[in-house]
Amino acid sequence: ALAATIESILRDGPLKGRHVIVTSGPTQEAIDPVRYIANRSSGKQGHAIAAALAALGARVTLVSGPVSQPDPTGVTVRRIESARDMLAAVEAALPADAAIFAAAVADFRPEAAPTQKIKKEPGAPPPEIRLALNPDILATVAQHATKRPRLVVGFAAETEKVVEHATAKRLRKGCDWIVANDVSGDVMGGAENAVHLVTEAGVEDWPRMPKEEVAKRLAVRVAEALG
Amino acid sequence: ALAATIESILRDGPLKGRHVIVTSGPTQEAIDPVRYIANRSSGKQGHAIAAALAALGARVTLVSGPVSQPDPTGVTVRRIESARDMLAAVEAALPADAAIFAAAVADFRPEAAPTQKIKKEPGAPPPEIRLALNPDILATVAQHATKRPRLVVGFAAETEKVVEHATAKRLRKGCDWIVANDVSGDVMGGAENAVHLVTEAGVEDWPRMPKEEVAKRLAVRVAEALG
Numbered sequence: 001a002l003a004a005t006i007e008s009i010l011r012d013g014p015l016k017g018r019h020v021i022v023t024s025g026p027t028q029e030a031i032d033p034v035r036y037i038a039n040r041s042s043g044k045q046g047h048a049i050a051a052a053l054a055a056l057g058a059r060v061t062l063v064s065g066p067v068s069q070p071d072p073t074g075v076t077v078r079r080i081e082s083a084r085d086m087l088a089a090v091e092a093a094l095p096a097d098a099a100i101f102a103a104a105v106a107d108f109r110p111e112a113a114p115t116q117k118i119k120k121e122p123g124a125p126p127p128e129i130r131l132a133l134n135p136d137i138l139a140t141v142a143q144h145a146t147k148r149p150r151l152v153v154g155f156a157a158e159t160e161k162v163v164e165h166a167t168a169k170r171l172r173k174g175c176d177w178i179v180a181n182d183v184s185g186d187v188m189g190g191a192e193n194a195v196h197l198v199t200e201a202g203v204e205d206w207p208r209m210p211k212e213e214v215a216k217r218l219a220v221r222v223a224e225a226l227g
Numbered sequence: 228a229l230a231a232t233i234e235s236i237l238r239d240g241p242l243k244g245r246h247v248i249v250t251s252g253p254t255q256e257a258i259d260p261v262r263y264i265a266n267r268s269s270g271k272q273g274h275a276i277a278a279a280l281a282a283l284g285a286r287v288t289l290v291s292g293p294v295s296q297p298d299p300t301g302v303t304v305r306r307i308e309s310a311r312d313m314l315a316a317v318e319a320a321l322p323a324d325a326a327i328f329a330a331a332v333a334d335f336r337p338e339a340a341p342t343q344k345i346k347k348e349p350g351a352p353p354p355e356i357r358l359a360l361n362p363d364i365l366a367t368v369a370q371h372a373t374k375r376p377r378l379v380v381g382f383a384a385e386t387e388k389v390v391e392h393a394t395a396k397r398l399r400k401g402c403d404w405i406v407a408n409d410v411s412g413d414v415m416g417g418a419e420n421a422v423h424l425v426t427e428a429g430v431e432d433w434p435r436m437p438k439e440e441v442a443k444r445l446a447v448r449v450a451e452a453l454g
Contacts, residue, residue, distance in 0.1 A: 031264070033386050034331065034410060040261050068295040104261065107347045108354070117386045117410075120334045122399070126358035127335070133353050159260050159344045172349070183261060183344075 013057020014223035020058045021090055021099040021149070022050040023137070025065035027083045029109035031129060032118045039104035043067030045155075045193060046102035048215035050075045053100075056219050061093040065103060083109065083134035090137060094144070098151040098222055101138045102179075109134050142175040151225050153177045153218075159184040166198045176200070176225075179218065197221070240284020241450035247285045248317055248326040248376070249277040250364070252292035254310045256336035258356060259345045266331035270294030272382075272420060273329035275442035277302045280327075283446050288320040292330060309336065310361035317364060321371070325378040325449055328365045329406075336361050369402040378452050380404045380445075386411040393425045403427070403452075406445065424448070 024046020026039040043064060050062040051072035060075045063086055071077045078089045083105045090099070108131035118127060142152040152175040156166040159182070166180030178198040194208035197218075206214065251273020253266040270291060277289040278299035287302045290313055298304045305316045310332045317326070335358035345354060369379040379402040383393040386409070393407030405425040421435035424445075433441065 034267050034384060035264065035333070036267065037258070037262065037264055040263065106262070115386075117384070120360075126360050129356045129358065131353035131356065133347075157261060157344070159342075 013055070015053060015056040015058035015219075015226070018058045018097040018226055019061070019095070020053050020222065021061045021063065021093050021096045022046055022053065023063045023086060023090065023101045023103035023105075024050065025067040025069075026104045027065045027086055027106045027134075028081045029083065029106045029134070030081075030113040031110045032114050032116065034117050037106055037108070037110065037129075039106055041065070041067075041104035043069045044191070045211045045214065046100075047072055048212045049100055049102055049218055052212070052215040052219035053222065055216075056223055058219075061096070063089045063093065063103070082106075083137065087135045087137045087140060090141060094141075094147040094149075096149045097226055098153070099141050099149045100153040100218070100222070101141075102155050103137075104155075104157060105137055106134055108132065136173070138175055139173045142173050151176050151222060153179060153222075156180040157183040163196050163198065163203055166196060167203070170198050179214075240282070242280060242283040242285035242446075242453070245285045245324040245453055246288070246322070247280050247449065248288045248290065248320050248323045249273055249280065250290045250313060250317065250328045250330035250332075251277065252294040252296075253331050254292045254313055254333045254361075255308045256310065256333045256361070257308075257340040258337045259341050259343065261344050264333055264335070264337065264356075266333055268292070268294075268331035270296045271418070272438045272441065273327075274299055275439045276327055276329055276445060279439070279442040279446035280449065282443075283450055285446075288323070290316045290320065290330070309333075310364065311336075314362045314364045314367060317368060321368075321374040321376070323376045324453055325380070326368055326376045327380040327445075327449070328368075329382050330364075331382075331384060332361065332364055334361055335359065363400070365402055366400045369400050378403050378449060380406060380449075383407040384410040390423050390425065390430055393423060394430070397425050406441075 025043035026041040028036040028038045030036050047069045050060050054060045054074040062075045063078045080086045111130040111132040138154040154175045158165045162182045166178040170178045180196045193211050193214050195206050197204040252270035253268040255263040255265045257263050274296045277287050281287045281301040289302045290305045307313045338357040338359040365381040381402045385392045389407050389409045393405040397405045407423045420438050420441050422433050424431040
Protein backbone atom coordinates (compact mmCIF):
# COMPACT_ATOMS: atom_id res chain seq x y z
CA ALA A 1 0.00 0.00 0.00
CA LEU A 2 2.83 2.36 0.89
CA ALA A 3 4.63 1.56 -2.35
CA ALA A 4 1.43 2.23 -4.29
CA THR A 5 0.96 5.57 -2.51
CA ILE A 6 4.53 6.61 -3.26
CA GLU A 7 4.10 5.57 -6.87
CA SER A 8 0.93 7.58 -7.14
CA ILE A 9 2.66 10.66 -5.69
CA LEU A 10 5.50 10.26 -8.17
CA ARG A 11 3.04 9.74 -10.99
CA ASP A 12 1.40 13.01 -10.11
CA GLY A 13 4.69 14.94 -9.60
CA PRO A 14 5.03 18.22 -11.50
CA LEU A 15 7.80 16.71 -13.66
CA LYS A 16 5.77 13.62 -14.58
CA GLY A 17 6.53 12.63 -18.18
CA ARG A 18 9.58 14.90 -18.42
CA HIS A 19 13.06 13.62 -19.21
CA VAL A 20 15.92 15.52 -17.57
CA ILE A 21 19.64 14.86 -18.12
CA VAL A 22 21.97 15.70 -15.21
CA THR A 23 25.77 15.52 -15.21
CA SER A 24 27.70 15.16 -11.96
CA GLY A 25 31.15 14.60 -10.49
CA PRO A 26 34.56 15.22 -12.03
CA THR A 27 35.99 13.92 -15.26
CA GLN A 28 39.35 12.15 -15.31
CA GLU A 29 41.70 12.68 -18.25
CA ALA A 30 44.40 10.02 -18.63
CA ILE A 31 48.05 11.08 -18.76
CA ASP A 32 49.10 7.42 -19.00
CA PRO A 33 47.69 4.16 -17.55
CA VAL A 34 48.34 5.23 -13.94
CA ARG A 35 48.18 9.04 -13.94
CA TYR A 36 45.38 11.45 -14.73
CA ILE A 37 44.25 15.05 -14.49
CA ALA A 38 41.00 15.66 -12.66
CA ASN A 39 38.84 18.37 -11.18
CA ARG A 40 37.90 18.47 -7.53
CA SER A 41 34.25 17.41 -7.32
CA SER A 42 32.53 15.05 -4.95
CA GLY A 43 29.38 14.76 -7.08
CA LYS A 44 27.27 15.65 -4.03
CA GLN A 45 25.50 18.59 -5.69
CA GLY A 46 24.84 16.89 -9.03
CA HIS A 47 23.63 13.66 -7.45
CA ALA A 48 21.34 15.62 -5.12
CA ILE A 49 19.85 17.45 -8.13
CA ALA A 50 19.19 14.14 -9.92
CA ALA A 51 17.47 12.80 -6.79
CA ALA A 52 15.39 15.97 -6.35
CA LEU A 53 14.21 15.90 -9.98
CA ALA A 54 13.27 12.22 -9.68
CA ALA A 55 11.35 13.03 -6.50
CA LEU A 56 9.23 15.47 -8.54
CA GLY A 57 8.38 12.72 -10.99
CA ALA A 58 10.97 13.31 -13.74
CA ARG A 59 12.66 10.54 -15.66
CA VAL A 60 16.29 11.33 -14.94
CA THR A 61 19.45 10.24 -16.77
CA LEU A 62 22.46 10.95 -14.55
CA VAL A 63 25.80 10.97 -16.39
CA SER A 64 28.46 10.79 -13.71
CA GLY A 65 32.24 10.82 -13.51
CA PRO A 66 34.10 8.77 -10.86
CA VAL A 67 32.55 9.56 -7.46
CA SER A 68 31.99 7.69 -4.22
CA GLN A 69 28.36 8.88 -4.02
CA PRO A 70 25.77 6.07 -4.15
CA ASP A 71 23.47 6.01 -7.18
CA PRO A 72 20.28 7.98 -6.40
CA THR A 73 17.23 5.72 -6.37
CA GLY A 74 14.90 5.84 -9.35
CA VAL A 75 17.54 7.41 -11.60
CA THR A 76 19.26 5.90 -14.66
CA VAL A 77 23.01 6.27 -14.07
CA ARG A 78 25.65 6.27 -16.83
CA ARG A 79 29.21 6.17 -15.48
CA ILE A 80 32.02 7.68 -17.55
CA GLU A 81 35.62 8.84 -17.01
CA SER A 82 36.61 11.48 -19.55
CA ALA A 83 34.94 14.63 -20.89
CA ARG A 84 34.67 13.05 -24.33
CA ASP A 85 32.91 10.02 -22.84
CA MET A 86 30.59 12.36 -20.91
CA LEU A 87 29.60 14.25 -24.08
CA ALA A 88 28.93 10.96 -25.89
CA ALA A 89 26.74 9.72 -22.99
CA VAL A 90 24.82 13.02 -22.87
CA GLU A 91 24.23 13.01 -26.64
CA ALA A 92 23.09 9.39 -26.47
CA ALA A 93 20.56 10.39 -23.76
CA LEU A 94 18.97 13.15 -25.89
CA PRO A 95 16.23 14.19 -26.50
CA ALA A 96 15.40 15.69 -23.10
CA ASP A 97 13.14 18.43 -21.78
CA ALA A 98 15.91 19.87 -19.65
CA ALA A 99 19.64 19.32 -19.12
CA ILE A 100 21.53 20.36 -16.00
CA PHE A 101 25.31 20.30 -16.28
CA ALA A 102 26.57 20.15 -12.70
CA ALA A 103 29.70 18.09 -13.47
CA ALA A 104 33.14 19.65 -13.07
CA VAL A 105 34.35 18.80 -16.56
CA ALA A 106 38.07 19.11 -17.25
CA ASP A 107 38.59 21.89 -19.82
CA PHE A 108 41.80 20.23 -20.99
CA ARG A 109 43.14 16.72 -21.46
CA PRO A 110 46.67 15.50 -22.16
CA GLU A 111 47.13 15.57 -25.94
CA ALA A 112 48.51 12.01 -26.00
CA ALA A 113 47.91 9.26 -23.44
CA PRO A 114 50.55 6.56 -23.97
CA THR A 115 49.44 2.99 -23.20
CA GLN A 116 52.65 2.40 -21.20
CA LYS A 117 53.47 4.18 -17.95
CA ILE A 118 55.71 7.22 -18.49
CA LYS A 119 58.97 6.35 -16.69
CA LYS A 120 60.80 8.85 -14.52
CA GLU A 121 64.27 8.93 -16.14
CA PRO A 122 66.99 9.35 -13.49
CA GLY A 123 68.70 12.71 -14.05
CA ALA A 124 66.42 13.77 -16.90
CA PRO A 125 64.15 16.83 -16.61
CA PRO A 126 60.46 16.17 -15.93
CA PRO A 127 58.36 15.57 -19.02
CA GLU A 128 56.05 18.27 -20.29
CA ILE A 129 52.35 17.63 -20.56
CA ARG A 130 50.89 19.08 -23.74
CA LEU A 131 47.20 19.76 -23.36
CA ALA A 132 44.35 19.64 -25.84
CA LEU A 133 41.02 21.38 -25.46
CA ASN A 134 38.15 19.14 -24.41
CA PRO A 135 34.75 19.42 -26.08
CA ASP A 136 32.46 21.99 -24.45
CA ILE A 137 29.50 19.86 -23.36
CA LEU A 138 27.36 22.76 -22.14
CA ALA A 139 27.83 24.84 -25.31
CA THR A 140 27.38 21.81 -27.57
CA VAL A 141 24.00 20.93 -26.06
CA ALA A 142 22.86 24.57 -25.59
CA GLN A 143 23.54 25.26 -29.29
CA HIS A 144 22.36 21.89 -30.60
CA ALA A 145 20.75 22.34 -34.02
CA THR A 146 18.02 19.74 -33.64
CA LYS A 147 17.90 18.41 -30.09
CA ARG A 148 18.37 21.43 -27.80
CA PRO A 149 16.42 20.79 -24.56
CA ARG A 150 13.92 23.55 -23.75
CA LEU A 151 15.87 24.37 -20.58
CA VAL A 152 19.66 24.17 -20.48
CA VAL A 153 21.38 24.92 -17.15
CA GLY A 154 25.12 25.28 -16.66
CA PHE A 155 27.23 25.52 -13.52
CA ALA A 156 30.13 27.90 -12.95
CA ALA A 157 32.69 27.25 -10.24
CA GLU A 158 34.64 30.45 -9.74
CA THR A 159 37.23 31.72 -7.29
CA GLU A 160 36.77 35.44 -8.10
CA LYS A 161 34.23 37.81 -9.73
CA VAL A 162 31.71 34.99 -9.45
CA VAL A 163 28.56 36.68 -10.78
CA GLU A 164 30.41 38.66 -13.46
CA HIS A 165 32.03 35.50 -14.87
CA ALA A 166 28.76 33.57 -14.65
CA THR A 167 26.77 36.26 -16.47
CA ALA A 168 29.29 36.32 -19.30
CA LYS A 169 29.32 32.51 -19.39
CA ARG A 170 25.53 32.33 -19.80
CA LEU A 171 25.67 34.48 -22.93
CA ARG A 172 28.81 32.83 -24.36
CA LYS A 173 27.48 29.29 -23.98
CA GLY A 174 23.93 30.00 -25.12
CA CYS A 175 22.35 28.33 -22.12
CA ASP A 176 19.32 29.54 -20.17
CA TRP A 177 20.58 29.58 -16.60
CA ILE A 178 23.90 29.46 -14.82
CA VAL A 179 24.17 28.26 -11.24
CA ALA A 180 27.30 30.02 -10.02
CA ASN A 181 29.20 29.24 -6.89
CA ASP A 182 32.29 30.54 -5.19
CA VAL A 183 34.70 27.64 -4.70
CA SER A 184 37.43 29.65 -3.00
CA GLY A 185 36.21 28.31 0.38
CA ASP A 186 35.44 24.70 1.35
CA VAL A 187 32.52 24.09 -1.03
CA MET A 188 34.34 21.25 -2.86
CA GLY A 189 33.33 18.08 -1.08
CA GLY A 190 31.50 20.07 1.60
CA ALA A 191 27.86 19.63 2.58
CA GLU A 192 26.69 23.21 1.93
CA ASN A 193 26.64 25.54 -1.02
CA ALA A 194 25.94 29.26 -1.54
CA VAL A 195 24.92 29.86 -5.14
CA HIS A 196 23.72 32.59 -7.45
CA LEU A 197 21.14 31.76 -10.08
CA VAL A 198 21.86 33.78 -13.21
CA THR A 199 18.96 33.94 -15.69
CA GLU A 200 17.82 36.23 -18.48
CA ALA A 201 15.85 38.12 -15.82
CA GLY A 202 18.89 38.81 -13.65
CA VAL A 203 20.74 37.39 -10.67
CA GLU A 204 19.24 35.74 -7.59
CA ASP A 205 21.53 35.30 -4.58
CA TRP A 206 20.45 32.18 -2.70
CA PRO A 207 21.44 31.93 0.95
CA ARG A 208 23.98 29.30 2.05
CA MET A 209 22.13 26.02 2.53
CA PRO A 210 22.70 22.26 2.39
CA LYS A 211 23.37 20.93 -1.11
CA GLU A 212 20.16 18.88 -0.87
CA GLU A 213 18.20 22.12 -0.33
CA VAL A 214 19.89 23.80 -3.31
CA ALA A 215 18.90 20.72 -5.32
CA LYS A 216 15.24 20.78 -4.21
CA ARG A 217 14.92 24.51 -4.88
CA LEU A 218 16.47 24.12 -8.32
CA ALA A 219 14.22 21.14 -9.13
CA VAL A 220 11.13 23.20 -8.27
CA ARG A 221 12.36 25.99 -10.54
CA VAL A 222 12.92 23.50 -13.35
CA ALA A 223 9.36 22.24 -12.90
CA GLU A 224 8.04 25.83 -13.05
CA ALA A 225 10.09 26.61 -16.16
CA LEU A 226 8.87 23.51 -18.00
CA GLY A 227 5.28 24.41 -17.05
CA ALA B 228 36.11 -11.46 28.44
CA LEU B 229 36.28 -11.59 24.65
CA ALA B 230 37.85 -8.12 24.50
CA ALA B 231 40.43 -9.19 27.08
CA THR B 232 41.27 -12.30 25.07
CA ILE B 233 41.68 -10.28 21.89
CA GLU B 234 43.85 -7.77 23.73
CA SER B 235 46.02 -10.53 25.09
CA ILE B 236 46.45 -12.01 21.60
CA LEU B 237 47.44 -8.59 20.28
CA ARG B 238 49.82 -8.06 23.21
CA ASP B 239 51.48 -11.31 22.37
CA GLY B 240 51.51 -10.72 18.58
CA PRO B 241 54.87 -11.19 16.85
CA LEU B 242 55.05 -7.44 16.09
CA LYS B 243 54.35 -6.39 19.69
CA GLY B 244 56.38 -3.28 20.52
CA ARG B 245 57.28 -2.59 16.87
CA HIS B 246 56.41 0.64 15.07
CA VAL B 247 55.65 0.35 11.37
CA ILE B 248 54.92 3.21 8.98
CA VAL B 249 52.67 2.43 6.00
CA THR B 250 51.79 4.79 3.15
CA SER B 251 48.65 4.24 1.08
CA GLY B 252 46.46 5.73 -1.62
CA PRO B 253 47.31 8.29 -4.29
CA THR B 254 48.75 11.76 -3.89
CA GLN B 255 47.06 14.76 -5.47
CA GLU B 256 49.17 17.57 -6.91
CA ALA B 257 47.34 20.87 -7.39
CA ILE B 258 47.31 22.51 -10.82
CA ASP B 259 45.12 25.34 -9.46
CA PRO B 260 42.37 25.48 -6.80
CA VAL B 261 40.06 23.17 -8.76
CA ARG B 262 42.35 20.96 -10.86
CA TYR B 263 44.95 18.39 -9.89
CA ILE B 264 47.13 15.57 -11.15
CA ALA B 265 46.75 12.23 -9.40
CA ASN B 266 47.65 8.59 -9.64
CA ARG B 267 45.04 5.86 -9.82
CA SER B 268 45.02 4.15 -6.42
CA SER B 269 42.13 3.07 -4.26
CA GLY B 270 44.28 2.61 -1.14
CA LYS B 271 42.87 -0.92 -0.73
CA GLN B 272 46.28 -2.63 -0.67
CA GLY B 273 48.00 -0.13 1.63
CA HIS B 274 45.11 0.03 4.07
CA ALA B 275 44.94 -3.79 4.17
CA ILE B 276 48.66 -3.93 4.98
CA ALA B 277 48.23 -1.44 7.83
CA ALA B 278 45.37 -3.53 9.23
CA ALA B 279 47.33 -6.79 8.89
CA LEU B 280 50.36 -5.33 10.71
CA ALA B 281 48.15 -4.02 13.51
CA ALA B 282 46.55 -7.46 13.79
CA LEU B 283 50.03 -8.88 14.48
CA GLY B 284 50.49 -6.42 17.34
CA ALA B 285 52.43 -3.62 15.63
CA ARG B 286 51.91 0.05 16.39
CA VAL B 287 51.06 1.34 12.91
CA THR B 288 51.18 4.87 11.50
CA LEU B 289 49.25 4.98 8.22
CA VAL B 290 50.00 8.03 6.04
CA SER B 291 47.24 8.13 3.43
CA GLY B 292 46.33 10.25 0.43
CA PRO B 293 42.67 10.95 -0.46
CA VAL B 294 40.82 7.61 -0.51
CA SER B 295 37.31 6.43 0.25
CA GLN B 296 38.60 3.49 2.34
CA PRO B 297 37.58 3.58 6.02
CA ASP B 298 40.38 4.04 8.56
CA PRO B 299 41.60 0.58 9.73
CA THR B 300 40.88 0.02 13.42
CA GLY B 301 43.76 0.30 15.86
CA VAL B 302 45.89 2.32 13.42
CA THR B 303 47.00 5.96 13.67
CA VAL B 304 45.99 7.64 10.40
CA ARG B 305 47.59 10.80 8.99
CA ARG B 306 45.73 12.16 5.95
CA ILE B 307 47.65 14.20 3.38
CA GLU B 308 47.19 15.39 -0.22
CA SER B 309 50.53 15.99 -1.94
CA ALA B 310 53.79 14.01 -2.15
CA ARG B 311 55.58 16.75 -0.22
CA ASP B 312 52.98 16.52 2.56
CA MET B 313 53.34 12.72 2.55
CA LEU B 314 57.12 12.94 2.98
CA ALA B 315 56.72 15.42 5.85
CA ALA B 316 54.22 13.14 7.59
CA VAL B 317 56.46 10.08 7.14
CA GLU B 318 59.50 11.92 8.50
CA ALA B 319 57.47 13.16 11.45
CA ALA B 320 56.49 9.54 12.20
CA LEU B 321 60.12 8.29 12.31
CA PRO B 322 61.77 6.45 14.00
CA ALA B 323 60.19 3.15 12.98
CA ASP B 324 61.26 -0.48 12.84
CA ALA B 325 59.87 -0.90 9.34
CA ALA B 326 58.36 1.30 6.64
CA ILE B 327 56.16 0.04 3.81
CA PHE B 328 55.55 2.47 0.98
CA ALA B 329 52.41 1.22 -0.75
CA ALA B 330 51.15 4.66 -1.82
CA ALA B 331 51.04 5.60 -5.51
CA VAL B 332 53.01 8.83 -5.14
CA ALA B 333 52.95 11.25 -8.06
CA ASP B 334 56.48 11.51 -9.48
CA PHE B 335 55.75 15.03 -10.73
CA ARG B 336 53.76 18.04 -9.65
CA PRO B 337 52.85 21.23 -11.54
CA GLU B 338 55.73 23.66 -11.06
CA ALA B 339 53.40 26.48 -10.04
CA ALA B 340 49.90 26.17 -8.58
CA PRO B 341 48.17 29.55 -8.93
CA THR B 342 45.71 30.43 -6.18
CA GLN B 343 43.15 31.50 -8.80
CA LYS B 344 41.50 29.11 -11.24
CA ILE B 345 43.24 29.06 -14.63
CA LYS B 346 40.65 30.41 -17.10
CA LYS B 347 40.05 28.84 -20.47
CA GLU B 348 40.65 31.77 -22.85
CA PRO B 349 38.28 31.63 -25.84
CA GLY B 350 40.34 31.06 -28.99
CA ALA B 351 43.66 30.77 -27.15
CA PRO B 352 45.71 27.57 -27.24
CA PRO B 353 45.55 25.36 -24.13
CA PRO B 354 48.07 26.25 -21.43
CA GLU B 355 51.12 24.07 -20.92
CA ILE B 356 51.72 22.43 -17.58
CA ARG B 357 55.36 22.60 -16.54
CA LEU B 358 56.21 19.83 -14.13
CA ALA B 359 58.66 19.68 -11.27
CA LEU B 360 60.08 16.51 -9.76
CA ASN B 361 58.52 15.46 -6.46
CA PRO B 362 60.68 14.27 -3.56
CA ASP B 363 61.43 10.53 -3.66
CA ILE B 364 59.94 9.33 -0.37
CA LEU B 365 61.15 5.73 -0.67
CA ALA B 366 64.75 6.70 -1.50
CA THR B 367 64.81 9.44 1.14
CA VAL B 368 63.82 7.05 3.92
CA ALA B 369 65.85 4.08 2.60
CA GLN B 370 68.98 6.24 2.52
CA HIS B 371 68.25 8.21 5.71
CA ALA B 372 71.52 8.98 7.50
CA THR B 373 70.26 8.58 11.06
CA LYS B 374 66.71 7.19 11.09
CA ARG B 375 66.61 4.45 8.43
CA PRO B 376 64.13 1.78 9.56
CA ARG B 377 65.66 -1.73 9.69
CA LEU B 378 63.28 -2.87 6.98
CA VAL B 379 62.27 -0.58 4.11
CA VAL B 380 59.78 -1.92 1.56
CA GLY B 381 58.83 -0.19 -1.69
CA PHE B 382 56.11 -0.91 -4.21
CA ALA B 383 56.46 -0.86 -7.98
CA ALA B 384 53.45 -0.56 -10.25
CA GLU B 385 54.54 -1.47 -13.74
CA THR B 386 52.86 -2.08 -17.07
CA GLU B 387 55.78 -3.97 -18.68
CA LYS B 388 58.99 -5.83 -17.71
CA VAL B 389 57.62 -5.90 -14.15
CA VAL B 390 60.32 -7.96 -12.39
CA GLU B 391 63.18 -6.38 -14.34
CA HIS B 392 62.08 -2.86 -13.44
CA ALA B 393 61.46 -3.84 -9.81
CA THR B 394 64.87 -5.45 -9.39
CA ALA B 395 66.58 -2.34 -10.73
CA LYS B 396 64.38 -0.15 -8.53
CA ARG B 397 65.38 -2.04 -5.37
CA LEU B 398 69.06 -1.33 -5.99
CA ARG B 399 68.54 2.27 -7.14
CA LYS B 400 66.43 3.23 -4.12
CA GLY B 401 68.49 1.40 -1.51
CA CYS B 402 65.46 -0.35 -0.02
CA ASP B 403 65.29 -3.96 1.19
CA TRP B 404 62.29 -5.32 -0.65
CA ILE B 405 60.14 -4.33 -3.60
CA VAL B 406 56.59 -5.58 -3.96
CA ALA B 407 56.03 -5.42 -7.70
CA ASN B 408 52.74 -5.68 -9.46
CA ASP B 409 51.56 -5.56 -13.01
CA VAL B 410 48.93 -2.82 -13.32
CA SER B 411 48.24 -3.32 -17.01
CA GLY B 412 45.09 -5.30 -16.05
CA ASP B 413 42.36 -4.32 -13.59
CA VAL B 414 44.47 -4.29 -10.41
CA MET B 415 43.82 -0.59 -9.77
CA GLY B 416 40.74 -0.44 -7.58
CA GLY B 417 40.22 -4.20 -7.94
CA ALA B 418 39.95 -6.67 -5.05
CA GLU B 419 42.84 -8.96 -6.06
CA ASN B 420 46.52 -8.55 -6.68
CA ALA B 421 49.28 -10.74 -8.19
CA VAL B 422 52.64 -9.57 -6.90
CA HIS B 423 56.30 -10.47 -7.02
CA LEU B 424 58.40 -10.01 -3.88
CA VAL B 425 61.88 -8.86 -4.90
CA THR B 426 64.50 -9.22 -2.14
CA GLU B 427 68.27 -9.54 -1.95
CA ALA B 428 67.73 -13.31 -2.13
CA GLY B 429 65.82 -13.17 -5.39
CA VAL B 430 62.27 -13.03 -6.73
CA GLU B 431 59.21 -14.79 -5.33
CA ASP B 432 56.13 -14.96 -7.55
CA TRP B 433 53.07 -14.95 -5.33
CA PRO B 434 49.86 -16.34 -6.82
CA ARG B 435 46.92 -14.03 -7.52
CA MET B 436 44.99 -13.58 -4.27
CA PRO B 437 42.74 -11.06 -2.51
CA LYS B 438 44.54 -7.87 -1.44
CA GLU B 439 43.81 -8.78 2.20
CA GLU B 440 45.74 -12.05 1.71
CA VAL B 441 48.68 -10.24 0.11
CA ALA B 442 48.63 -7.95 3.15
CA LYS B 443 48.56 -10.78 5.71
CA ARG B 444 51.35 -12.66 3.94
CA LEU B 445 53.48 -9.53 3.78
CA ALA B 446 52.82 -8.73 7.46
CA VAL B 447 54.00 -12.21 8.46
CA ARG B 448 57.17 -11.72 6.40
CA VAL B 449 57.76 -8.34 8.08
CA ALA B 450 57.41 -10.02 11.49
CA GLU B 451 59.93 -12.72 10.47
CA ALA B 452 62.39 -10.11 9.14
CA LEU B 453 62.22 -8.04 12.33
CA GLY B 454 62.76 -11.21 14.34
